[in-house]
Amino acid sequence: MPLVTTTEMFKKAYEGGYAVGAFNVNNMEIVQGITEACQEQKAPVILQVSKGARAYANHTYLVKMVEAAVQECPDVPMALHLDHGDDFEICKSCIDGGFTSVMFDGSHMDYEDNVKVAKQVAEYAHAHGVVVEAELGRLAGVEDDVSSDEHQYTDPAQVEDFVTRTGVDSLAIAIGTSHGAYKFKPGQKPQLRFDILEDVSRRLPNFPIVLHGASSVPQEFVKKVNEFGGKMPDAIGIPEEMLREAAKSAVCKINIDSDIRLAITAAIREHFATKPADFDPRQYLKPARQAVKDMVTHKLINVLGCNGKA
Ligand code: G3H
Numbered sequence: 001m002p003l004v005t006t007t008e009m010f011k012k013a014y015e016g017g018y019a020v021g022a023f024n025v026n027n028m029e030i031v032q033g034i035t036e037a038c039q040e041q042k043a044p045v046i047l048q049v050s051k052g053a054r055a056y057a058n059h060t061y062l063v064k065m066v067e068a069a070v071q072e073c074p075d076v077p078m079a080l081h082l083d084h085g086d087d088f089e090i091c092k093s094c095i096d097g098g099f100t101s102v103m104f105d106g107s108h109m110d111y112e113d114n115v116k117v118a119k120q121v122a123e124y125a126h127a128h129g130v131v132v133e134a135e136l137g138r139l140a141g142v143e144d145d146v147s148s149d150e151h152q153y154t155d156p157a158q159v160e161d162f163v164t165r166t167g168v169d170s171l172a173i174a175i176g177t178s179h180g181a182y183k184f185k186p187g188q189k190p191q192l193r194f195d196i197l198e199d200v201s202r203r204l205p206n207f208p209i210v211l212h213g214a215s216s217v218p219q220e221f222v223k224k225v226n227e228f229g230g231k232m233p234d235a236i237g238i239p240e241e242m243l244r245e246a247a248k249s250a251v252c253k254i255n256i257d258s259d260i261r262l263a264i265t266a267a268i269r270e271h272f273a274t275k276p277a278d279f280d281p282r283q284y285l286k287p288a289r290q291a292v293k294d295m296v297t298h299k300l301i302n303v304l305g306c307n308g309k310a
């Protein structure tokens with residue numbers, strides 16, 4: 001099956017009360033770990049590439065690795081998505097360069113500029129058979145090395161105007177999730193604004209909603225990282241039961257990156273600490289890839305509910 005857009009995936013996810021996982025890819029082991037899990041679980045998947053990933057691994061390498069995964073995983077509907085494209089040019093470059101979906105993230109702009117560029121991206125994307133995600137509101141946390149403590153929750157009163165004027169295909173909203181491994185302070189009760197999600201979905205019937213910053217920061221990884229020489233005090237994520245609840249609603253895409261980073265780092269740190277004589281990268285990248293696969297398998301079945309939906 002060739003790369004697909006998210007249109008059909010989201011329609012089925014919306015109707016079926018589950019979400020599709022959008023996992024960030026930066027190297028071959030990550031692509032393999034995610035897609036092998038999806039092939040085994042017969043799950044659709046979105047592989048997403050950030051500006052930082054393109055700078056690190058190179059656009060062409062990433063596209064070719066994803067094309068290899070498409071070939072190796074014949075049962076998996078796979079979309080290749082630009083994560084957090086912050087201007088028209090990067091969106092255009094990914095549309096021209098083989099992506100099937102792009103996010104234009106205008107959350108750093110004022111409302112009218114966000115509308116203007118999102119519309120421009122949607123027009124260009126649609127003319128090339130590509131779909132577009134946009135964002136309203138702004139997540140707290142770390143984005144492009146800039147960190148902010150302040151949630152700017154999505155204003156439900158803006159969503160109909162935004163979607164109608166821009167023509168985008170899905171919308172990321174801010175309801176209290178945040179990027180990175182430190183989403184809540186120790187002792188703070190994790191909370192998401194499900195009331196905003198409900199209000200938005202009432203105003204946009206059958207419209208796919210996206211949750212960014214949705215890693216759960218599994219504590220077994222944090223413990224392992226800290227046990228084997230790491231220093232990640234108080235890393236806390238979104239409780240899985242909240243994500244399960246979101247997946248049953250209008251949320252059709254759930255973004256996960258930090259959990260991949262944690263799975264890999266925990267596995268490699270353990271390997272280095274317990275097998276200090278090893279120096280062949282394959283020796284420690286193999287368990288790292290397996291850790292990504294195990295983590296993704298768990299998400300597909302227990303959090304997203306998209307196993308068996310390919
Ligand atoms: O939302 C951001 C993603 O986790 C990508 O992170 O820009 O460091 O690749 P990155």
Ligand code: 13P
Nearest residue numbers: 180212213214215257258
């Ligand atoms: P996490 O940092 O919670 O994994 O969020 C990833 C994300 O939103 C990518 O766009």
Ligand code: ZN
Nearest residue numbers: 179212213255
């Ligand atoms: Zn994000």
